[in-house]
Amino acid sequence: MIAVSSGNHGQAVALAASELGLGATVVMPQDASEVKVAAVRAYGANVVNQGVTGENREEVATQLAADHDLRLVHPHDDPLVIAGQATVGTELLDQCQRVGVRPRVVLVPVGGGGLLAGICLALEDRLPGVTVIGVEPALGNDGQQSLAEGRLVSLARPPDTAADGARTLHLGGLCWDVIRSRVSRIVTVTDEEIAHACWWLWSRCKLVVEPTGAMTVAAALRGPGDLGPAGLSSIAEGDPAEVICILSGGNCTP
Missing domain, CATH: 3.40.50.1100 (Rossmann fold)
Structure with a gap:
């Protein structure tokens, strides 16, 4: 193969x-x-x-x-690959059930969109009402543009970002079919914010996470308001809530 x-x-x-x-x-x-x-x-x-x-x-x-x-x-535009990546969502639900947590917001890194699409499919029946937010590098926001324009947008060239797993020109067609109707929004983070998130995860959590995988934490560290009306700020004050950040890789170059 x-x-x-x-x-x-x-x-x-x-x-x-x-x-x-x-x-x-x-x-x-x-x-x-x-x-x-x-x-x-x-x-x-x-x-x-x-x-x-x-x-x-x-x-x-x-x-x-x-x-x-x-x-x-294909790395993302294949139904079986999307189904495989959906197991991350299943694992997330199983872990949350064991500790008695009900996720309200799930942040997912976005490159070609396979992981985001898979997690949406995994959660939609077992966790109705969950808010799923994609996170892209600011230099490669084709997914964000696609949601805003209601069509699949392609970049002219691969983005020059430290998040190498997100150096894609556009979302996969199959992924887009899922994402367009199930993702609340896609936000972006700068490379500086990504670097800070990698450092924060290492220094505070003792986790080695690569830039693409750390994009979700970069978005979460900004605070609720920056994720918009469909994000953390939509959770009523005082209502128990859990925010899940998917860390999708740990292959870091020293």
Whole structure:
């Protein structure tokens, strides 16, 4: 099989292929995190990154899949991948149930939208009324623009952001079909806020979280008002509430 990834999806495909006794190739941008490249290789996958950019990586993967008869596993725009990412929402609910917490707001990092779409689908029946908010880098707010305009918006080039998992041009089409009707809003955070969130998680919580995964905490650290009328400020004063921040990766370059 073959996948295109900035790193985290590539690790998942590499591990799955290894468990099934299959070969895996992962197409990654030439400037991908060295930590993520090393992790993909450690799971046994072949990494193709020479001359690969954020703009052409899907084209390269599609061509390699056709040339070598490989099954392409898309990082987000695939119903089975979305279903897999939905298990994060199921895990969230199971953990909250064990400690007696009912989430009112869930913040989710947004790149191609697979994780956001999956969590929406996982929560909509088991947790009706929950507010789901996506978080994007300010330099790559295609999802925010898409919700505002009611159509799928694509960026001209991959955003130059530290959140490498969100260097996408646009949301996946399947993801957009889910997100457009289920996500309250998408907010953005600056790279400076992301860096502060990474430091805060490390210094206060002793957690190593990569920039993309820390975007949710960056948004939460701003305070309730900044998440808007559909966010934390919609919770009545005195009403017990829990805010969940999805931390979607810990592959940090030292």
